[in-house]
Amino acid sequence: MSATESNGGRCVVIGASHAGVNFAFALRKEGWEGEIQLFDADPMRPYHRPPLSKAYLAGTDKIEKNLLKAEESYEREKIDLHLGIKVAAIKPGERTIQLDDGRRVAYDKLVLATGARPLLPPIVGIEACSRVSVLRTASDVEHIRNKVKEQVSSRVVIIGGGYIGLETASSLSKMGASVVVLEREERILARVTAPFMSDYFQRLHAAHGVSVLTSKNVVSIGSSRECGIVICDDGSQYPAELVIVGVGIQVNQELAEQAGLIVENGIRVDGRAQTSDPAIYAIGDCTNHFNLHYQRFVRLESVQNAVDQAKVAAAAIAGKQPVYDALPWFWSDQFDTKLQIAGLSAGYNRILTRIEHAHCFSVWYFKDDTLLAVDAVNHAKSYVVGTKLLKDKQKVDVARLTDRNIDLKVANLILE
Amino acid sequence: MAQITFVTSDNDSITLEGTSGSVMSLAVGHGVKGIDGDCGGVCSCATCHVFVAPGDLEKTGPASEIETDMLELDDNANEFSRLCCQIEISDAIDGIVLTVAK
Numbered sequence: 001m002s003a004t005e006s007n008g009g010r011c012v013v014i015g016a017s018h019a020g021v022n023f024a025f026a027l028r029k030e031g032w033e034g035e036i037q038l039f040d041a042d043p044m045r046p047y048h049r050p051p052l053s054k055a056y057l058a059g060t061d062k063i064e065k066n067l068l069k070a071e072e073s074y075e076r077e078k079i080d081l082h083l084g085i086k087v088a089a090i091k092p093g094e095r096t097i098q099l100d101d102g103r104r105v106a107y108d109k110l111v112l113a114t115g116a117r118p119l120l121p122p123i124v125g126i127e128a129c130s131r132v133s134v135l136r137t138a139s140d141v142e143h144i145r146n147k148v149k150e151q152v153s154s155r156v157v158i159i160g161g162g163y164i165g166l167e168t169a170s171s172l173s174k175m176g177a178s179v180v181v182l183e184r185e186e187r188i189l190a191r192v193t194a195p196f197m198s199d200y201f202q203r204l205h206a207a208h209g210v211s212v213l214t215s216k217n218v219v220s221i222g223s224s225r226e227c228g229i230v231i232c233d234d235g236s237q238y239p240a241e242l243v244i245v246g247v248g249i250q251v252n253q254e255l256a257e258q259a260g261l262i263v264e265n266g267i268r269v270d271g272r273a274q275t276s277d278p279a280i281y282a283i284g285d286c287t288n289h290f291n292l293h294y295q296r297f298v299r300l301e302s303v304q305n306a307v308d309q310a311k312v313a314a315a316a317i318a319g320k321q322p323v324y325d326a327l328p329w330f331w332s333d334q335f336d337t338k339l340q341i342a343g344l345s346a347g348y349n350r351i352l353t354r355i356e357h358a359h360c361f362s363v364w365y366f367k368d369d370t371l372l373a374v375d376a377v378n379h380a381k382s383y384v385v386g387t388k389l390l391k392d393k394q395k396v397d398v399a400r401l402t403d404r405n406i407d408l409k410v411a412n413l414i415l416e
Numbered sequence: 417m418a419q420i421t422f423v424t425s426d427n428d429s430i431t432l433e434g435t436s437g438s439v440m441s442l443a444v445g446h447g448v449k450g451i452d453g454d455c456g457g458v459c460s461c462a463t464c465h466v467f468v469a470p471g472d473l474e475k476t477g478p479a480s481e482i483e484t485d486m487l488e489l490d491d492n493a494n495e496f497s498r499l500c501c502q503i504e505i506s507d508a509i510d511g512i513v514l515t516v517a518k
Contacts, residue, residue: 048456380485
């Protein structure tokens with residue numbers, strides 16, 4: 001590819017959230033001189049999504065305080081934002097996308113940053129009940145905020161005890177709502193953390209008056225004139241003015257499927273974020289990539305993955321040979337507790353816990369003697385040390401790790 | 417009201433005026449190069465690292481414990497390092513000069 005070919009033409013991006021927006025700015029930074037056209041069905045200026053279930057929900061800020069980039073930045077970098085516009089189809093043969101209104105836009109490079117949408121599980125009455133809401137967009141949050149504010153002591157039922165559900169529970173309880181979380185598994189956060197962590201968060205919520213109930217399989221949602229009624233298969237019923245569903249996401253992969261790209265639990269991309277069509281790249285929550293660190297295919301829902309894959313795609317399109325090898329990281333804020341996660345714990349067979357004090361500890365996940373991940377609760381130091389050990393694939397001296405008398409430093413923990 | 421000067425890795429000097437919010441938000445709002453603020457300002461990503469001019473450290477104060485820990489992700493961090501999402505804009509910090517780490 002010659003320098004001119006890799007720096008010009010028209011790059012079209014579908015999706016203007018963390019991945020799409022960061023990609024657009026990164027591509028400019030890489031020296032792309034051609035057009036950058038960014039499309040999103042959401043009419044709002046691109047905003048930070050993680051705070052939506054956290055500080056933003058419980059606060060009073062307008063979305064303008066929460067924008068990813070300032071409005072004038074798009075003009076300065078000559079990035080054309082087309083908001084409130086849905087893309088109907090991709091025609092890879094003719095290298096065009098078709099918009100909902102029938103217009104066609106040609107591309108030289110296409111980037112899919114289509115993200116995901118909340119999953120609505122097959123619960124009887126879920127679609128019919130007007131009190132049911134999800135939490136993914138700024139307008140979802142606006143709706144939830146207004147509903148909770150318009151009624152003194154609203155009752156909220158949250159279906160799903162994952163991070164979104166628990167963060168939302170924390171924010172709404174801060175706002176004065178009476179919150180019940182219904183989790184289908186025997187413990188909250190069952191798929192993503194160790195039992196020790198589940199217990200901690202269960203107790204944290206209980207201490208703040210949130211009722212977190214496990215082994216609660218919701219089968220139907222009915223409604224009376226005053227409220228919705230959430231019904232579980234054990235016969236228990238929970239009345240609520242507002243029902244929020246947070247049971248996971250569904251990847252927005254239909255455009256890619258229809259375009260004939262390889263899609264398998266997300267849009268399949270290589271280490272350069274390229275799809276099975278060389279002119280089409282995909283980044284962020286919608287992708288499934290081969291993770292070098294964990295040596296398996298991984299689909300991630302995170303800011304880290306969105307931002308890092310955006311940079312890789314930009315470099316690749318600019319003609320470089322980048323390799324996506326970032327270590328996944330995540331965070332969650334609930335009440336005054338900060339959880340920071342480095343790495344992916346899936347596949348662990350051994351857990352070590354290092355307790356600094358009651359509300360300050362870390363859980364270290366191993367497969368045999370290989371460190372996989374660290375959950376750090378109110379202890380950034382564990383997160384940072386864990387990150388460094390993971391990045392360098394260091395063998396960890398577990399006896400020293402769990403000895404509180406030994407300072408938590410990388411140098412102290414490396415197995416000689 | 418505070419005037420804050422950012423010096424980027426290209427040696428560009430940008431002076432901005434703010435009244436409230438975090439220094440990170442001000443910088444991102446004006447596209448200051450090298451300040452990303454990926455996590456939106458909750459001390460979770462360490463992508464808003466700045467060096468406070470030595471004489472201005474009195475105005476900003478030193479990094480908090482969590483900030484100091486997070487700064488260790490960057491090998492270049494030193495005693496003048498701050499994550500600027502944790503610096504609130506107020507009259508007290510008027511005139512400070514921050515060198516962007518990245």
